[in-house]
Amino acid sequence: MHAHLLLILPFLYLGLQVLLKLSRAISSPLKGIPGPFWTRFTSLWYLDRCRKGRFERDNIDLHQKYGPVVRISPDHYSISDISDIKIVYGPGSKFPKSAWYDGWRHPQQWTVFSDRDIKRHSENRKRFTGLYSMSSVVNYEPFVDRCIDIFSQRFNEFADRNQVFDLGHWFQCYAFDVIGDITFGQRFGFLDHGNDIDGAIKAVHQLLVYSTLVGIYPEWHHRLFETLSKFKSSGAAGRAYIAKFVREKISLLEQERNNVDKPTTETPKTQDFLTKMMKARDENPEKVTDYHLFIMGQSNVAAGSDTTAVSLSGIMWYLLNSPEALRKLRDEIHDFTQQGRCSVNITFNEAQQMPYLQAVMKEALRLHPATGLPMWRVVPAGGAQLSGQFFSEGTVVGVNSWVAHYDEQVFPDPKVFRPERWLESETEPEKLKEMNQMYMPFGLGSRTCLGKHISILEMSKLIPRIVRDFDLTPLRATMATSNFWFVKPTDFEVRVSRRI
Structure with a gap:
């Protein structure tokens, strides 16, 4: 008798969970x-959709339907x-990041990117805005020049x-070496042979896969992390590797x-990122700690x-797939x-003074922003009215930059470059x-990517060098992505x- 009870208990529990979910779905004020x-x-x-690695397209299709x-x-x-995007991400927003971002940190640590505490x-x-400001970033230009010269040599x-x-x-390889030079004053060496040094590129990719998926069920993160960290092929191990590396x-x-x-021999202007942070720590150890050095170094990498x-x-x-635009940029x-x-x-x-170059970069980042999942936020106390619907406290909402960038009302013929x-x-x-309000390749509001200006520096200097000095021929009609x-x-x- 007791044995039979033990056997049916899991099924009873499962049935109860199904009934609860059905009840919530039927009674939810958001059921419409x-x-x-x-x-x-x-x-x-x-x-399942995230696992397949195509959710940016799925998300656009969902809104069209x-x-x-x-x-x-x-x-x-x-x-x-x-108008909803302004409410959720605009200046003074009280919408914190959702628990999905917990998957992007060590269970016992916090980082600036994943921090949900506004x-x-x-x-x-x-503490770090000054190091990432445009006025500071231009001082890193010699580091970028060194990497571009090696990149051109490989070409x-x-x-x-x-x-x-x-x-x-x-x-x-270029981006890794630039960020290594800027952050630590030394290239990693990816540009020398194109090898994945110490498996760093693989580790970052594993981390992306793990964090993306575990964030959907964040309550499992702290349970899975320690166990998965022991397996080299896991994303948790990728995070542990990057932490050790930094x-x-x-x-x-x-x-x-x-x-x-x-x-x-280095002047303050040409000092790397962490050297500047160490100097700030030594001058004001209460404001900048060793942990701040670690989390910012890790975030950069x-x-x-x-x-x-x-x-x-x-x-x-x-x-490369728009000959007329390429010709105009070369003419400029x-x-x-x-x-x-x-x-x-x-x-x-x-x-920065080349208007067509800047338009090319902006349009390409509209069509292919780096991030392809919704930037999830939690509705704060008191709830919020969005698109004529009241969302109660604790509900999670978010915009995907791909959805915003392909909005036909804001960007007519959105698929056209x-x-x-x-x-x-x-x-x-x-x-x-x-x-501009719908343009968000680096995020929005107070959570805009800290490294935005470093990325723009790297792109603004490399793209015109490639376009001026080389002809590239793609071998495929489409660019597959993950x-x-x-x-x-x-x-x-x-x-x-080479171009003559």
């Missing part, structure tokens, strides 16, 4: 919000209306051998700084390479060179304002030749 059938009862539909608010799971809703995030962000070698290579991979780099920098026999590499791939893909670079406004090593300031739309809108201030937070190209194969 449309979405795929199974999203009313379970998050498994969303998990169902409208401005779509149910993604029982308590998660994707939004797309510009006040603490604001206080910590202020020349590929041209000599008529070699097919994966441009997306080499963009990641700690070792910081330790080496500390040893170098403590070596009194070593003369200091984990996020700094992928964001830039994905964006560079998007820019070059659309240029040529004209600037003839006028003495463009150096051999194109400076960031020179690149047309840099001119940004130049034309400069004569229509209200139109340009609306376009979306685990970052929408990364998987087979961007090209051939390269």
Whole structure:
């Protein structure tokens, strides 16, 4: 008798859970919000779609089918209306990040990116804003120049051998080496041979997959993390590897700084990121701690390479498939060179003065923003009115940058790569304002990516150098991608030749 009871208990529990979910779905005041059938009862539909790595396209299709608010799971809703986006992400927003972001941190640690505490995030962000400001970033330009010179050398070698290579991979090598030089004062060495040094690229990818999926069921993160960390092929192990890697780099920098026999030759302007942070820590240890050094170094490595590499791939893909835009950009670079406004090593300031280059970059990042999942936020106390529907406290809402960027009302013919739309809108201030409000390749509001200016620096200097000096031929008609937070190209194969 007791044995039979033990056997049926799990089924009773499962049945009870099903009944509870059905009851909540039927009685929910949000039951009228449309979405795929199974999203009313379970998050498994969303998990499955994310697992397939194409959710940026799925998300666009959902809004085209169902409208401005779509149910993604029982308590998660994707939004797309510009007025709702202002409420959720605008200045002074009280909508904190959702528990999905817990999957992006160690269970016993916090980071600036994943921090769900609005006040603490604001206080910590202020500590580092100066290091990431545009005025500070331009001082990192020599680090970028060094990496571009090596990158160009590799292109020349590929041209000599008529070699097919994966441009997306080499963009990641470039971005990794730049962020290594900027952060630690030393390249990692990815650009030397294109090898995945110490498995760092693989570790970051594993981390992306793990964090993307476990965040859908964040209550499992602390239970899975320690166990999975023991398996090298897991995303948890990827996070542990990156943490160990950063700690070792910081330790080496500390040893170098403590070596009194070593003369200091660097000026403050050319010091790397962590050297500046160490100086700030020494001057004000209560404000900047060793842990701040660690989390910022880790953030640079984990996020700094992928964001830039994905964006560079998007820019070059659309240029290579838009001959007229490519011709216009080359004409602009040529004209600037003839006028003495463009150096051999194109400076960031020179690149910023090129209107068509800036329009090309902006349009490509509209069509292919780096992140491809909703930026989930929690409705605060008191609830919120969005798209004529009241959302109670604790409900999770979010916008996907791909959904916003493909809005036909804001961007007519949204699938068309047309840099001119940004130049034309400069004569229509209200139109340009609306376009900028829906433009979010680096996030929105107070949670905008801290490393945005570093990424823009890297792209603004490399793209015109490639366009001016080389011809690239893609080998495929489409660029396959995989979306685990970052929408990364998987087979961007090209051939390269020198331009005369």
